[in-house]
Amino acid sequence: MSTSEIATVLAWHDALNNRDTDTLLKLSSDDIEVAGPKGAGQGLAALREWAETADVTLIPGALYVHHGVVVAEQTETWAAEPDKPQTVASAFRVVRDQVTSTFRHDSLAAALAATDLSENDLFEDN
Incomplete structure (x- = not known):
């Protein structure tokens, strides 16, 4: 487990x-x-376009990490619907302190299943 990836x-x-x-x-x-x-x-360029047009806020919650993969449970809030936050999750691949991929999933369970992570990979900051 790496705090650098987190x-x-x-x-x-x-x-x-x-x-x-x-x-x-x-x-x-x-x-x-x-x-x-x-x-x-x-x-x-694709990341820039998305970041500048998505108008979304993603607040990370529980974090799971194993061998360069981080799954973040997130509270997702769109500027167009500020009173309708949703709980989603994203899977990140981190290599040498850079995100190489991020995939958004509709639930924490889906993100964990897609990455083969589990509750055993829950990051607990000591």
Whole structure:
């Protein structure tokens, strides 16, 4: 278990939520894969476009980590529907302190199943 991977994913969330696209891109690999319910893209240009148009806030909750994979349970709030937050989860692959992929799932169970992580991989900050 690596706190570096957790720190990278938390910093990625901070950059996204603060609309700090430059930092978000620095925390991401050149060939990052981004996927969610409305489609997928690859590369920093695709990430920039998504980050600048999505108008979403993702607040991380429980975190699971194993061998470079981090699953973050998230409270997702869209600017268009601020009174309708949802609980979702995203799976991140982190390599050398950069996010190489992020895939959004409709539930924590789906994200854990897609990554073969389990409750045993729950990150507990001591």
